Amino acid sequence: MEEIEKILNFMVEVEKLKDVHRKTRPVGLKRYENSAEHSWHVALSALLLKDFANEPVNICRVIKMLLIHDLGEIDAGDTIIYASETNKIKEDEEAGIKRIFSMLPSHMKNEFIELWQEFENGDTPDSKFAKAIDRVPPLLHNLHGEGHSWVANNISKEKVFSVNKRIENGSEDLWSVVCGKLEEAVENGILG
Amino acid sequence: MEEIEKILNFMVEVEKLKDVHRKTRPVGLKRYENSAEHSWHVALSALLLKDFANEPVNICRVIKMLLIHDLGEIDAGDTIIYASETNKIKEDEEAGIKRIFSMLPSHMKNEFIELWQEFENGDTPDSKFAKAIDRVPPLLHNLHGEGHSWVANNISKEKVFSVNKRIENGSEDLWSVVCGKLEEAVENGILG
Numbered sequence: 001m002e003e004i005e006k007i008l009n010f011m012v013e014v015e016k017l018k019d020v021h022r023k024t025r026p027v028g029l030k031r032y033e034n035s036a037e038h039s040w041h042v043a044l045s046a047l048l049l050k051d052f053a054n055e056p057v058n059i060c061r062v063i064k065m066l067l068i069h070d071l072g073e074i075d076a077g078d079t080i081i082y083a084s085e086t087n088k089i090k091e092d093e094e095a096g097i098k099r100i101f102s103m104l105p106s107h108m109k110n111e112f113i114e115l116w117q118e119f120e121n122g123d124t125p126d127s128k129f130a131k132a133i134d135r136v137p138p139l140l141h142n143l144h145g146e147g148h149s150w151v152a153n154n155i156s157k158e159k160v161f162s163v164n165k166r167i168e169n170g171s172e173d174l175w176s177v178v179c180g181k182l183e184e185a186v187e188n189g190i191l192g
Numbered sequence: 193m194e195e196i197e198k199i200l201n202f203m204v205e206v207e208k209l210k211d212v213h214r215k216t217r218p219v220g221l222k223r224y225e226n227s228a229e230h231s232w233h234v235a236l237s238a239l240l241l242k243d244f245a246n247e248p249v250n251i252c253r254v255i256k257m258l259l260i261h262d263l264g265e266i267d268a269g270d271t272i273i274y275a276s277e278t279n280k281i282k283e284d285e286e287a288g289i290k291r292i293f294s295m296l297p298s299h300m301k302n303e304f305i306e307l308w309q310e311f312e313n314g315d316t317p318d319s320k321f322a323k324a325i326d327r328v329p330p331l332l333h334n335l336h337g338e339g340h341s342w343v344a345n346n347i348s349k350e351k352v353f354s355v356n357k358r359i360e361n362g363s364e365d366l367w368s369v370v371c372g373k374l375e376e377a378v379e380n381g382i383l384g
Binding site for chain 2 (some may be wrong): 188
C-alpha cells in the first residue's frame with residue numbers, strides 16, 4: 001500500500017508536464033502545445049508507424065520511452081529542437097529526471113532512469129525509432145499551420161532539412177515521405 | 193508509402209483530441225484538462241500500477257487501449273463519468289471510432305476497433321484494469337483541487353463512492369488506497 005501511495009504522489013507530480021509549453025501549436029488551435037499531450041501523440045504515432053522502423057523494434061519499450069521522454073522538462077522546461085543542445089540543458093533535464101523518478105519505489109526508479117538514458121543516447125534500435133517519431137509532430141504542426149514555428153523562431157529550410165534528416169536513422173521510409181512534404185512546403189512558400 | 197501517408201493524415205486528425213475538454217482541472221491549473229493529455233496520464237499511470245492489477249495483465253495491450261480509448265470523443269465530445277451512459281452517447285462514440293480508424297490502412301483499422309470495443313465492454317483482465325486506471329486521475333484532480341468538479345456538477349459522496357467502487361474490479365489494492373483518500377476528503381469537508 002505504501003508503494004501505491006508513492007505512485008499516486010508521482011501521478012500528481014507529473015501533472016506539471018501539462019503546463020510545460022512547447023514551441024508549436026496543435027493543428028487548428030491557437031494555443032501552444034504542452035508536453036503531456038505531445039507525449040500521448042508520439043506514443044500513439046509510434047504504435048501506428050512501428051512497421052516502418054529500419055530495424056525490428058520492441059514497440060512496448062518504444063512507447064514506454066515516449067511516455068516518459070519529456071518528464072525532465074518539468075524542472076528544465078522545453079527546448080526547441082533547433083537550439084544547440086548545451087551541456088547545461090542536458091544536465092538540468094537529467095537532474096529533473098532523477099528527482100522525479102526518486103519519488104517512485106526504488107526498483108522502479110532505476111528501471112525508468114535507464115530507459116530515459118537509453119532514449120537520450122539514441123543508439124539502440126528502440127531509441128533511434130522513438131527519436132525519429134518524436135520529430136514528426138512539430139513538422140506536421142508547421143506544415144498544417146503555415147510554418148508558424150519556423151517563422152517565429154527564424155528557422156531556415158536548410159536547418160529544417162538538416163536537423164530532421166535524423167528521422168532516417170529510425171525510419172528511412174518515414175523520412176522519405178516527410179522529406180517530400182517539406183519539399184512541397186518549400187515550393188508553396190511555407191518553408192523558406 | 194501510401195500507408196505512411198494515411199497514418200500521417202490520421203496523426204493530424206487525432207490532434208483534435210487536444211481540443212476535447214473534460215470536466216476536471218489538472219492539479220494546480222485553472223483550465224480544464226483535455227482528453228489527449230488525460231490519455232497520456234492514464235497510459236503512464238497504468239504502467240506504474242501494473243503490479244497491482246487483480247489478475248495478470250498484458251501491460252502493452254492495456255497501454256494501447258488507453259492511448260486510443262477516448263478517440264471516439266473527437267466526434268462525440270466528453271461525458272462526465274457520473275452521467276447516465278445513454279445508448280445515444282455510446283452510439284456516437286462508436287460511430288466516431290469507426291470513422292476515425294477508417295482513415296488507417298484496413299488491417300490496422302480492424303485491430304484498433306476491436307481493442308476499443310474490448311475496453312468499452314470491460315470484461316477482460318486487461319480492460320478491467322484499464323478502466324480502473326481511467327477512473328483515478330479525476331479523483332486526484334478533485335482531491336487536490338478542493339473537489340471542484342464534484343461541487344460544479346453537484347455530485348454527492350454516495351455517488352462518488354458507488355461509481356468509483358468499480359476501480360476494485362481492476363485492482364482491489366488501488367481501490368483500497370483511493371477509498372481511504374475519499375474518506376479523508378469527507379472528513380475534511382471536501383466531499384459532501
